[in-house]
Amino acid sequence: MSANGTDNSTSKKPPSPSPLRFSKFFQSNMRILVTGGAGFIGSHLVDKLMENEKNEVIVVDNYFTGTKDNLKKWIGHPRFELIRHDVTEPLLIEVDQIYHLACPASPIFYKYNPVKTIKTNVIGTLNMLGLAKRVGARILLTSTSEVYGDPLEHPQTENYWGNVNPIGMFFDIEKEFFALSILSPESKYPNDLVTHAAGVRSCYDEGKRVAETLMFDYHRQHGIEIRIARIFNTYGPRMNIDDGRVVSNFIAQALRNEPLTVQLPGTQTRSFCYVSDMVDGLIRLMEGENTGPINIGNPGEFTMLELAESVKELINPEVKISMVENTPDDPRQRKPDITKAKEVLGWEPKVKLRDGLPLMEEDFRQRLGVPKKN
């Protein structure tokens, strides 16, 4: 309280860094929290952070889409700690940096329980910001290219405000008919597609937009050190095999000799970033001076048909490609403008799609027990 009795909590004075930074025993150590660290990107980030012997890493995860398996090489390591915890509940620990990744990322999973997805993005981010404020930690949010929605600008720069549908329903007659027919009990579509389509994307993209707002409000109001990464489609080893995202679907289908399911029209585009490039970008952002938001992704742009053709050529030339119905709200094109990442982080991706796919194939072959024919 100030002398006149008013609450000073809105002052812009930055909090002091965690006392751990000055403590005798932890002098050279950085204590780093990774929420969602048992997931795909999180576990690769943990591997990289653990390479630095001065880092202690704490992972918090509720295992909704992640697994302890992804972290098994670190369990029991003296610089590593794994906590089962849901970020929608407050967390009281002492850390210097927070990489806040916790949130299901595959559309099938984030649509599964949309209210929970919103809570994870909003309450989860609030809790992590509260933690950052209490201990003076720097916090990085993994936001998404989905904040641009179905973008009307191409490629997307960070200045673009997006084209997002807040309620995820269609007003286009033709599309509305499609959405309703997909959802009706007499639907000709299979059950899994109905379940997938029954959700809309707004819980995720609007959830991440609010999370970004919260980050900036805490920064402006409380002086918290923030970093925001807008991640574009990332792929690599350890993705869930039945995760539902396009690269994992196609690779698993090619290895099982099942048709590659290209969702209509097949001309929609995405830009795919290999996970080691992503982790490098996230660490540079955390360590650098720029708050972001910064696009981190690979600007190489492919239609889903082109992706299917590449998977067919590289992994199984015999496999068929089958065109299937799409789900509502699917963005038609997506490609990051990474000028800012190049300028302020000195970062750009190194791994081309054609080099990354075989690395992922190797991991999927091992997990599916499908050896490579000579």
Ligand SMILES: NC(=O)c1ccc[n+]([C@@H]2O[C@H](COP(=O)([O-])OP(=O)(O)OC[C@H]3O[C@@H](n4cnc5c(N)ncnc54)[C@H](O)[C@@H]3O)[C@@H](O)[C@H]2O)c1
């Ligand atoms: N992979 C991508 O292409 C991509 C693109 C854009 C943004 N992102 C973002 O990056 C982050 C990681 O994505 P990913 O691909 O590794 O996804 P993932 O689903 O593999 O990992 C998410 C992790 O968060 C955990 N989690 C979910 N809800 C939680 C909760 N309430 N409390 C605690 N833990 C919870 C999951 O169990 C999982 O381990 C997410 O925030 C996602 O939105 C990913």
Ligand SMILES: O=C(O)[C@H]1O[C@H](OP(=O)(O)OP(=O)(O)OC[C@H]2O[C@@H](n3ccc(=O)[nH]c3=O)[C@H](O)[C@@H]2O)[C@H](O)[C@@H](O)[C@@H]1O
């Ligand atoms: O990068 C991002 O910002 C977002 O990208 C993905 O969302 P999305 O691009 O919809 O990812 P996929 O489910 O992999 O779909 C990509 C495209 O492939 C198509 N697809 C998907 C699956 C499939 O079997 N076949 C197929 O053609 C979809 O219609 C879509 O056009 C992620 O899963 C989000 O978490 C992330 O935030």
